[in-house]
Amino acid sequence: xxxxxxxxxxxxxxxxxxxxxxxxxxxxxxxxxxxxxxxxxxxxxxxxxxxxxxxxxxxxxxxxxxxxxxxxxxxxxxxxxxxxxxxxxxxxxxxxxxxxxxxxxxxxxxxxxxxxxxxxxxxxxxxxxxxxxxxxxxxxxxxxxxxxxxxxxxxxxxxxxxxxxxxxxxxxxxxxxxxxxxxxxxxxxxxxxxxxxxxxxxxxxxxxxxxxxxxxxxxxxxxxxxxxxxxxxxxxxxxxxxxxxxxxxxxxxxxxxxxxxxxxxxxxxxxxxxxxxxxxxxxxxxxxxxxxxxxxxxxxxxxxxxxxxxxxxxxxxxxxxxxxxxxxxxxxxxxxxxxxxxxxxxxxxxxxxxxxxxxxxxxxxxxxxxxxxxxxxxxxxxxxxxxxxxxxxxxxxxxxxxxxxxxxxxxxxxxxxxxxxxxxxxxxxxxxxxxxxxxxxxxxxxxxxxxxxxxxxxxxxxxxxxxxxxxxxxxxxxxxxxxxxxxxxxxxxxxxxxxxxxxxxxxxxxxxxxxxxxxxxxxxxxxxxxxxxxxxxxxxxxxxxxxxxxxxxxxxxxxxxxxxxxxxxxxxxxxxxxxxxxxxxxxxxxxxxxxxxxxxxxxxxxxxxxxxxxxxxxxxxxxxxxxxxxxxxxxxxxxxxxxxxxxxxxxxxxxxxxxxxxxxxxxxxxxxxxxxxxxxxxxxxxxxxxxxxxxxxxxxxxxxxxxxxxxxxxxxxxxxxxxxxxxxxxxxxxxxxxxxx
Amino acid sequence: xxxxxxxxxxxxxxxxxxxxxxxxxxxxxxxxxxxxxxxxxxxxxxxxxxxxxxxxxxxxxxxxxxxxxxxxxxxxxxxxxxxxxxxxxxxxxxxxxxxxxxxxxxxxxxxxxxxxxxxxxxxxxxxxxxxxxxxxxxxxxxxxxxxxxxxxxxxxxxxxxxxxxxxxxxxxxxxxxxxxxxxx
Numbered sequence: 001x002x003x004x005x006x007x008x009x010x011x012x013x014x015x016x017x018x019x020x021x022x023x024x025x026x027x028x029x030x031x032x033x034x035x036x037x038x039x040x041x042x043x044x045x046x047x048x049x050x051x052x053x054x055x056x057x058x059x060x061x062x063x064x065x066x067x068x069x070x071x072x073x074x075x076x077x078x079x080x081x082x083x084x085x086x087x088x089x090x091x092x093x094x095x096x097x098x099x100x101x102x103x104x105x106x107x108x109x110x111x112x113x114x115x116x117x118x119x120x121x122x123x124x125x126x127x128x129x130x131x132x133x134x135x136x137x138x139x140x141x142x143x144x145x146x147x148x149x150x151x152x153x154x155x156x157x158x159x160x161x162x163x164x165x166x167x168x169x170x171x172x173x174x175x176x177x178x179x180x181x182x183x184x185x186x187x188x189x190x191x192x193x194x195x196x197x198x199x200x201x202x203x204x205x206x207x208x209x210x211x212x213x214x215x216x217x218x219x220x221x222x223x224x225x226x227x228x229x230x231x232x233x234x235x236x237x238x239x240x241x242x243x244x245x246x247x248x249x250x251x252x253x254x255x256x257x258x259x260x261x262x263x264x265x266x267x268x269x270x271x272x273x274x275x276x277x278x279x280x281x282x283x284x285x286x287x288x289x290x291x292x293x294x295x296x297x298x299x300x301x302x303x304x305x306x307x308x309x310x311x312x313x314x315x316x317x318x319x320x321x322x323x324x325x326x327x328x329x330x331x332x333x334x335x336x337x338x339x340x341x342x343x344x345x346x347x348x349x350x351x352x353x354x355x356x357x358x359x360x361x362x363x364x365x366x367x368x369x370x371x372x373x374x375x376x377x378x379x380x381x382x383x384x385x386x387x388x389x390x391x392x393x394x395x396x397x398x399x400x401x402x403x404x405x406x407x408x409x410x411x412x413x414x415x416x417x418x419x420x421x422x423x424x425x426x427x428x429x430x431x432x433x434x435x436x437x438x439x440x441x442x443x444x445x446x447x448x449x450x451x452x453x454x455x456x457x458x459x460x461x462x463x464x465x466x467x468x469x470x471x472x473x474x475x476x477x478x479x480x481x482x483x484x485x486x487x488x489x490x491x492x493x494x495x496x497x498x499x500x501x502x503x504x505x506x507x508x509x510x511x512x513x514x515x516x517x518x519x520x521x522x523x524x525x526x527x528x529x530x531x532x533x534x535x536x537x538x539x540x541x542x543x544x545x546x547x548x549x550x551x552x553x554x555x556x557x558x559x560x561x562x563x564x565x566x567x568x569x570x571x572x573x574x575x576x577x578x579x580x581x582x583x584x585x586x587x588x589x590x591x592x593x594x595x596x597x598x599x600x601x602x603x604x605x606x607x608x609x610x611x612x613x614x615x616x617x618x619x620x621x622x623x624x625x626x627x628x629x630x631x632x633x634x635x636x637x638x639x640x641x642x643x644x645x646x647x648x649x650x651x652x653x654x655x656x657x658x659x660x661x662x663x664x665x666x667x668x669x670x671x672x673x674x675x676x677x678x679x680x681x682x683x684x685x686x687x688x689x690x691x692x693x694x695x696x697x698x699x700x701x702x703x704x705x706x707x708x709x710x711x712x713x714x715x716x717x718x719x720x721x722x723x724x725x726x727x728x729x730x731x732x733x734x735x736x737x738x739x740x741x
Numbered sequence: 742x743x744x745x746x747x748x749x750x751x752x753x754x755x756x757x758x759x760x761x762x763x764x765x766x767x768x769x770x771x772x773x774x775x776x777x778x779x780x781x782x783x784x785x786x787x788x789x790x791x792x793x794x795x796x797x798x799x800x801x802x803x804x805x806x807x808x809x810x811x812x813x814x815x816x817x818x819x820x821x822x823x824x825x826x827x828x829x830x831x832x833x834x835x836x837x838x839x840x841x842x843x844x845x846x847x848x849x850x851x852x853x854x855x856x857x858x859x860x861x862x863x864x865x866x867x868x869x870x871x872x873x874x875x876x877x878x879x880x881x882x883x884x885x886x887x888x889x890x891x892x893x894x895x896x897x898x899x900x901x902x903x904x905x906x907x908x909x910x911x912x913x914x915x916x917x918x919x920x921x922x923x924x925x
Contacts (some may be wrong), residue, residue, distance in 0.1 A: 060850030196838040197849035198786020198826035202851060205785040213780070267780035269772045341790055341798055341885045389850025390788070422791040491841040548882075567862050593907045602839075641845055645888070649848055652887025675795040675883060684876040685873035 023026025035741040037163040039122055041093050042072055042115040043276035044086075044412050049143060050156030051078050054086045056094035056233055057104040058362050058387035060189065061328045062705045063642030063648070064104050065187040068112060070106075071638060074184075075116030076123070077140030077176055078156065090364025090384035093590040099362040100397050100506060102605040102703025103561065105638055109701055127154050128161040141179070169299070182543045187639050191388070199328035202390045204345035208415040211347065212241060214408045215271040215419055217278055218260035219429050221668025222250055222503065223286025226261060234263055234278040239270025243278070244411040246404060246641050251286055252467045253503060255370050262408045268419055290501045292434075296332065297487035299498055300434040305332065307455055307494030310477050310653040315489035316442075317641025319451035327529055331439070331518040333731040335663035337672070338507055339656075339680055348405035349415035354381035357405055360389040362397040369381050370399045371406045383570035386705035393653075394506035398430050410428035424612040430505025431663050433458045435514035439522045442490075447530065449541065452480060458514060459500035470497045474509075476640035478558030480515030480604060486570045487543020491554065501665060508653065509706035512604040513713065520714030521728065524721065533741065534718065535578045545572035560605050566700055567606040567635075573697055577601055577631045580695060585612035585629040595626070596729065600711035605703030611651070611711040613687075614663040615719035623720050625655050629691045630707065635699040644692045647708040653714025656680040659734045665734020759784065760828030770816035774808070775799045775817045780823060781817045786826040786854050790883070800855035801825050802822030807862035809881075826854035827859060836902045837861055840895040846885035856882050860896050870896065886887045 022310045037045040044052040049634075069085050073497035083413035088094050093109070096103075120140045127145035128135040131152065139148050146153035194200040219225065231243050240407045242264040249259040263278060265271035268329040282740035306317075320326055346359035348371075355377055364384045372379045389396055389629040405418030442451030460476055462469045472495040474482065481493050507513070520538075548569035550557055559567060578601045582588065595614055610631045618624040630647040637643045660679040666673050717728035760784055766781045777785050778801070787810055790798030794809035801810045802824040803817070830833050837860050840846075843881050847853045856879070863870055863878040870878065875893055884892065 042766075057848075061850070063848070086769065180751075185785035189828075189845065191850065192842045192847075196826075196834070196841045196857060197830065198784075198854045200850055201785070202788070204779075207783065258862075267776060269768075269776040269780070326902060339798065339885060341788075341849065341883065343789065391849045393885075419789070422793070422796075446771050570858060612823055645848055645891070648890055649887035652889060653885070674791055674793050676793070680883055680885060681887070681889075682881075682883060683879040683892070686887065688872060689889070690890050721912075 003359055015295060018081070032734070035160065035164065035574050037119075037122070039119045040115050041121045041166045043076070043110070045119070045156055045160055045163075047157050048084055049155055050527055051082050051156070052086050054088050054094075056088035056097050056212045058099040058360070058364075058386050058389055058392070059394040060099065061637055062104070062360065062646060063189065064099070065191060067105065067188050067639040067642060069190070070187050071109065071112045072116040072186065075113045075372040077122045077142065079143035080188055082143055083576050089387050090344045092365060093596040097252065099393065102706045103733060105107055105701050106560075106703045107605060109638065110134055113174050114171060115173050115235060117170060121172040122163050122166055122168055123156060123159050124158040125166055125198060127167075130159070130299065134171070136507060141162060143277055152737065156407050162648070175421070181389045184638065185640060187641065195214055200388050202342050202345070202388050203347070203358075204417060204419055205349040206350055206358040206387065208347060211415040211417055212261045212264050212266060212412060213268045213269070213271045213417045213419055214264045214405065215277050215421065216246065216260045216404055216534075216693070217280040218258050218424065219249075219282045219285060220257065220427065221285030221287065222253070223251065223258070224282040224284065227281040227283050228260060229693045231278065231280050234274040237265075237270060237274040237277050239266040240274035241265055242412050252464055254465050255366065255398055255400055255403070256374070257404045258405070262404065263346040264416065271419070272421070272667045281495065282607065284719045285668045287668055288502060291666055292335070292664040295501050295665070296436065297550070299496070300330070301445040302457045302496035302498065303436060303438040303455050305496070307496040308471050309492055309494050310474055311482050311553055313488075313491035313552070313554040316451045316490040316492035319490035320442045320453060322377075322424075323451055324445045325384070326440060327526060328438065329522055329727075329729055331521060333435045333514045334661065334731060335434045335502060335515055335665040336507055336657060336661040337426050337429045337663050337678055338393040338395035339426070339678060340391030340393055340395060343422055344420040346405045347415065347417045348402065348409040349411045349592060350406055350409035354383065355409070356385070357402060358385045358387055359399075359402045360387050360392070360396055361399055361402065362389065362394070363399065366397070367399040367402050369371075374403045375406050376409050389459045391695035393508045394510075395425075395430060398505055406531050415467070422675070426673050427670040429663075429670075430464065430503045430527075431512065433504045433509035433511065437518040439518055441522070441526060449488050450489045452486055453491075454518070455494045455496055456481070456494070457496035457498045458511070459504050461497045461504045462503045462586060463500035465516050470499060471495045473500075474556055475558045476511045479509075479511040480519065480602060481550065482553060482555050483559065484515070484519055484605065485542040485548050485574065486571065487541065493555075496507050504625065509604055509709045512602065512706070512710040513657065516600065516602040516710035517714050517731070519718070520602060520711060521717050524714070525686045527728065528721070531690065534602075535582050535587070538578055539575055540603060542571050542574055545575060547571070562606060567702070569603065571631050573608045574603060576697070577608045577695060578635050580693060581610035581612050581629050581631040583596050584631065584691060584693060587612050596719050596723035598715040598717065598722060600710040600715040600718060602707070604707040606635070607702030607704065607707040609647070609707050609711050611628055613651075613712070613719050614713045615716060615723055617723070622658060623716060624685065625687050626653070627689050628687045628712075630694045630708065631695055633695045633697050634702040634704055636696050636699065636701050637694045640694055643694055643704050646704050647692045649689045650708025651712050652681050652686050654709055655716065656729060659714045660732050662732050662735060674719045674731060755819050757815070757818045757821065757823055759823045760825060760832070761852050766815070771782060771814045772812040772813050773811050774801065774818050774823070775810035778810060778823070779897065784825050784827050788851055790824055790852065790855070794831050795883075796852070796855075797859055798852050798855040800858040800882065802862060804857060805862070808861045817876070826858060829857060835861060836899040837864070837895060840898040842897045844891045844898065846891040846895050847887055852884045853881060856892055860899075864896070864900060864903060868905070869900055
């Protein structure tokens with residue numbers, strides 16, 4: 001692997017919008033000491049023609065290590081079979097490396113293509129100089145530069161020597177789209193073999209000489225401190241070598257560990273037995289031992305009061321008072337755990353020279369910062385190697401577990417693997433924000449929808465990250481509410497004060513889970529109330545084909561950080577995915593005996609997704625999603641097979657949320673621990689078939705990893721209502737007391 | 742390198758064969774096979790997922806049977822033949838591994854070693870499983886990425902490439918029941 005750190009000096013400036021993405025390349029840079037051609041941090045071409053392409057985003061199942069190299073290599077005209085994918089360490093040279101917000105293509109496509117284009121124009125210029133012809137007469141394709149009308153061609157590798165002497169432009173024109181087609185439907189995955197032979201390296205798999213393993217006993221509720229422990233008993237466990245106290249946690253905590261005591265041993269089993277023997281007891285935490293039932297009761301009560309108005313049009317209060325017909329429903333989404341298959345783990349080696357980390361992080365630069373701060377080293381002395389992530393869904397953007405490893409390695413003076421158990425992950429997470437929502441719709445005497453009031457009580461993530469805050473931010477309500485198209489003259493969307501009781505974190509599609517559940521279930525209720533089909537009611541609520549404007553909504557539209565000019569909120573695209581999934585699924589036909597359809601369509605991360613599920617009752621009377629149809633319009637799909645895979649995965653993830661997901665606190669402690677009390681969908685609960693249509697309406701790409709999820713949950717609940725007549729207004733469906741199970 | 746973490750304590754030396762290679766490891770009899778394989782023998786393809794036999798990420802074969810290594814004491818594997826994902830395709834790739842690549846099954850990939858080991862044990866006893874057979878055999882292996890439809894397709898594909906079952910296969914043992922993750 002190339003030491004990419006030696007290739008500093010390049011900057012991808014990412015300042016919020018795609019338009020601001022640029023790759024600065026100094027003409028004098030890219031002169032590597034060796035003979036390879038390195039026009040920028042992404043590309044390194046050897047004289048034998050082998051091509052290293054760097055992936056600076058984390059692979060957690062979305063296929064980014066297949067997609068990013070394809071984008072760069074195809075823009076170059078390279079042969080994909082000659083590409084070796086290099087995983088970038090944490091380094092600002094790559095711009096923002098946070099693998100979150102479904103941004104890897106949505107934000108970076110242009111910059112990645114340009115990186116390949118810059119390399120291509122230099123290679124073409126080198127060939128033109130070699131032959132004394134104009135650059136326009138040549139084309140780079142199939143790993144050679146050749147004459148457009150002629151027979152001469154020269155391999156990329158043969159051009160390296162000359163290319164390294166040529167000036168590298170700052171920017172380069174992108175190829176015409178027609179030169180890029182053809183290969184994307186069968187993109188090679190660089191990790192395909194490693195995934196099936198067990199050789200892929202995840203967080204716990206790096207092995208260093210003399211490495212020890214640590215597990216941590218943590219306080220059950222936030223801010224709890226050690227009351228007693230039996231250190232001698234822990235040390236007496238064969239294999240245990242040390243006990244290390246971690247710094248105490250302080251509100252709001254942010255990304256720092258929750259404190260506790262690390263048991264360090266020669267292997268994992270000894271560490272676990274040592275932790276058992278330690279038998280820590282704890283003082284009460286800082287938040288006084290809260291119960292989830294109390295949290296929900298306070299949130300529910302708050303819905304009766306007017307909240308902070310984040311979106312306003314007309315006068316919803318007056319219109320509701322004057323309405324001939326009012327429909328009201330409250331919706332509850334509980335806290336959720338990420339429950340990624342790989343429990344948190346990392347390997348850290350601290351010495352006085354620096355700290356080196358091998359870890360499954362979604363945020364390598366944040367990890368550098370947090371580790372540096374914790375162990376007292378300058379950031380430049382912290383190196384973060386990014387392993388594969390065994391699932392993440394947002395949890396691994398929080399480097400608390402890696403910081404624990406660094407603190408322990410520093411304390412014991414040896415390399416340390418920090419290993420969390422499943423229970424550790426379940427009980428010390430950054431949970432999805434629970435939400436209680438009240439939606440009220442008013443119709444006039446003619447049956448026209450005249451009012452929509454939507455109140456949300458949910459804790460803000462800001463309460464965990466920056467301090468005590470009690471109202472959802474505009475950005476958070478911007479995920480599916482402030483950007484929700486409503487062709488209604490009187491609208492009020494209000495955030496209720498909500499005291500946060502746990503560490504809140506991003507979980508795949510974040511607040512969209514809550515907001516889509518409420519809007520899409522409510523539209524189904526309205527459809528039933530008015531005796532029309534749900535997709536028709538959706539289109540009535542959304543209104544005619546148009547682009548949503550802040551003027552119309554009466555509030556800012558966050559739009560996932562992108563400009564509305566580039567990524568408009570396009571109601572027509574919303575209609576189209578709804579129409580297509582309706583047709584694909586046969587939604588208006590007979591679903592079959594004992595089977596019902598449910599529909600939902602949502603916009604998030606600039607991508608439009610409509611879902612129909614078919615639901616039956618299983619032998620225990622629980623919902624079983626036996627088939628699903630998804631239509632996704634991301635504008636354009638770069639790696640269609642992985643887009644399809646993300647939609648399939650979103651359906652299953654949505655089944656887990658709809659049926660099972662539920663994190664609760666008793667006396668401040670999370671009650672769930674493992675897959676028996678936090679079940680997730682298994683093979684026998686997954687649909688036998690998931691039909692995905694990618695509808696590319698054109699334009700810049702939207703996100704893919706997250707937007708499939710939000711409509712799945714309400715589609716399931718709507719199908720259940722159609723099947724049984726029972727409305728699902730509280731999640732999860734199984735275990736809530738309403739549905740047998 | 743047989744022992745990455747030699748220990749001074751020795752309740753017992755356990756002897757077992759992993760992927761055709763004999764190992765003598767310094768481990769107490771109750772130590773789960775998972776940690777013996779990962780920490781003492783150094784084969785990291787077998788993954789730790791739950792520690793309670795609930796997710797299947799650690800599935801290995803012990804004398805050909807799919808076992809959850811995280812709840813299998815090493816004493817139970819003594820003198821037996823253990824196969825891990827690294828040994829599944831001893832002579833190249835197992836048809837299931839090929840099918841997994843062809844169908845693009847893995848997303849994050851973390852559970853897939855366990856999925857493959859369970860599926861291989863299923864096909865070894867039931868070369869032509871029905872959808873219900875697949876449900877029953879695979880329900881103990883969680884995939885949080887949700888690759889289940891492709892896992893099913895991969896099993897069906899590999900099944901077609903295996904020799905047709907002989908008449909005696911009518912008496913094949915039933916697919917192992919799924920360790921269901923609790924009913925609430």
